[in-house]
Amino acid sequence: MLKVAIFPPNSLILSDLVERAGHEPLTIMETISKKVRDVEIDSPPLNITAEEPSKGLQYASAEAPSGVRGRLSVFGPLYEKADAIIALKDAPMNFGCLGCARTNEFLLYMIKKSGIPQLVLTYPKTEEEARSVVSRILAFLKEVEGND
Amino acid sequence: MIKIAQLACGPEYSGIQKEIEKAAHMVNAQVIFPDVSYEYIKETTDITGFEAQSPGLQLMFARARALVEGLVEADAVFLATCFRCAEGALLKNEVRRYIQKNSNLPVVMYSFTENTKSDELLTRMEALQTIAERKQLLGRKRQEGLTLGLDSGSATTKAVIMRDNEVIGTGWHPTQAVIRSANKAVDDALSEAGVTINDLEAIGTTGYGRHTLGKHFNANLIQEELTVNSKGAVWTADVLEGEATVIDIGGMDNKVITINNGIPDSFTMGGICAGASGRFLEITANRVGVDISELSELSMKGNPKNVHMASYCIIFGIQDLVTELAAGVSREDVAAAACYSVAEQVYEQQLQEVDIREPLIQVGGTSLILGLNRAFEDILKIKPIVPKHSQFIGAIGGALLSSAFIGEE
CATH class of the missing domain: 3.40.50.11900 (Rossmann fold)
Incomplete structure (x- = not known):
């Protein structure tokens, strides 16, 4: 079973596809739900404190806005522990989004330079394209699994 | 709620x-x-x-x-x-x-x-x-009865006594211990007005120490400085109707407030850098060897363009001024450049967040420094109004607004 990171990291559709293929999707839903359940921290809504933007300094300098660094501290580790990554670029916000264009750009860059097996596709506009995207994702996962 | x-x-x-x-x-x-x-x-x-x-x-x-x-x-x-x-x-x-x-x-x-x-x-x-x-309260245009306004600022504490819409006594002291400084300012204001504290019909407090003073003086009104200062500003400038913009540069912060019929509808408050504050001008005065009250005259004799400043920072900006003094630039030019630096920083960081509406009313202790008025005029191409008692606007606002509570328990 592979650990598969996805982009956008909160896409329910991508997460479901990975799971159906028998792998473990690395999503922010899981990360955030762990944070939210942490009774030691009281910083609603996400239980993120000033510590996260500080941790985000390992990805971006202090000149990057606090919201970018806070997001990177949550999403960055997901890409670091992944065996494979599947990214859908130019997806509409209701497919999954981080709210911040700068964080999106940086995560796509992180994916590119990670060297981990990756499949980067563009969000499909027609049903035919959507079928093709699903088949390519499943084929990619099979291929990575075979090489593992 | x-x-x-x-x-x-x-x-x-x-x-x-x-x-x-x-x-x-x-x-x-x-x-x-x-x-x-x-x-x-x-x-x-x-x-x-x-x-x-x-x-x-x-x-x-x-x-x-x-x-x-x-x-x-x-x-x-x-x-x-x-x-x-x-x-x-x-x-x-x-x-x-x-x-x-x-x-x-x-x-x-x-x-x-x-x-x-x-x-x-x-x-x-x-x-x-x-x-x-409190729109109704902020819409108040006249002060009534005999009231005291107290503004406990970060650098100075101001007291104003008003009677029937006129300022009859003022007091001013550097803020050290909040209550002690206020007592001194109040004593001076009472003495000038020729009344006693028992004659007062209402008291209003504002500024950083408003809650402490409000409790100590049993004030009828304890209110933040953004709304109180803007009320005092439009009253002193006699712009109680229509639109206006208030620039209030105090001892340790600055505020820009846009006003419609005496009520603020948008405001920004500096909170990132101390370079755009009275403290910067105070340190400059110290460096050029004059009292802050003399900086006004000195700054008007200088040309800010003769001084190179690479930073607005209260540390690095002052460092630039010291370097220029050491290189032989005149004290007058340095004083003028310090004023320009404050005005430019307020322009770049605060005034971009509001749409300036004329008239422009400049208040706060720094409004008495002519070089700063000139710098704002140069940058904004609008001559600011500096009303009488412009350094007392917080206390005046407190005295004016608190008069609404006369007769109330």
Whole structure:
């Protein structure tokens, strides 16, 4: 079973596809739900404190806005522990989004330079394209699994 | 309880949402998030034409539209994005303009970092609450009876006695121990007015030490300085009707407030850098070897363009001035350059967040420094009005507004 990171990291559709293929999707839903359940921290809504933007300094300098660094501290580790990554670029916000264009750009860059097996596709506009995207994702996962 | 609509991008991932809500809670306000659909967000982007790449910012504009169209009810708006986010800064300002053009909702903007704490937000939230809840009080145009206003500022404490819409006594002391400094200022004001503290019919306090003084003097009104100072500013400048902009540079902060019929509808407050404060001018006066009261005359004799300043910072800016003095630049030029630096920083950091409406009223202790008035005129191409008693506007506002409580228990 592979650990598969996805982009956008909160896409329910991508997460479901990975799971159906028998792998473990690395999503922010899981990360955030762990944070939210942490009774030691009281910083609603996400239980993120000033510590996260500080941790985000390992990805971006202090000149990057606090919201970018806070997001990177949550999403960055997901890409670091992944065996494979599947990214859908130019997806509409209701497919999954981080709210911040700068964080999106940086995560796509992180994916590119990670060297981990990756499949980067563009969000499909027609049903035919959507079928093709699903088949390519499943084929990619099979291929990575075979090489593992 | 008033409702403050939060239109923001990033506070949850910066870990400061709790601080925003804490500040709102402290002034008995509730933070709400206008609920909008995905389709409504897309439609708003099409209508406004601002195709922000960040979905969080698209949501921000859609929420503003929901407020303007009355789909969601709120009493005031808190607009905030991450400090240093260029897209956020651009959109935030346009959202502010859109709300002000299409509604009467008071708006305050803020750029936060992960270190933003509720204390920094408190004065802003308190002002939003006052504007939303006390419109009738803020609309007051005349002072009545015999009242005292006390402004416990970060650098100085001011006291003003007013009787039947006239200032009859003033007192001023550097702020050290809050109550002791206030007692001295009050004694001076009472003495000049020829009355005793027992003759007073109402007392109003404002400024950083307002709560301590309010309790000590059993004040009828304890109110933040944004609304009180703006009231004092329009009263002293006799601009009680129509629009105006108030620039208030105090000892350790600065405020820019836009006003309509004596009531603020938008304001910004410096909170990132101390270079645009009276303290910067005080250190400059010290460096050029004059008392702060003499800096005014000295600055008018100099030319700011003869001095090279690479920073507005209270440390590095002063370092630049010291270097220039050592290189033989005159004290007059250095004094003028310090004034220019303060005005330029207020222009670049505060005045960009409001739409300036004439007349421009310059108040606060620094308004007595002529070089600073000249610098604002040079930069803005508008001659600021510096009313009589411009350094006492907080205390005057306190005396004026507290007169509404005469006869009340």
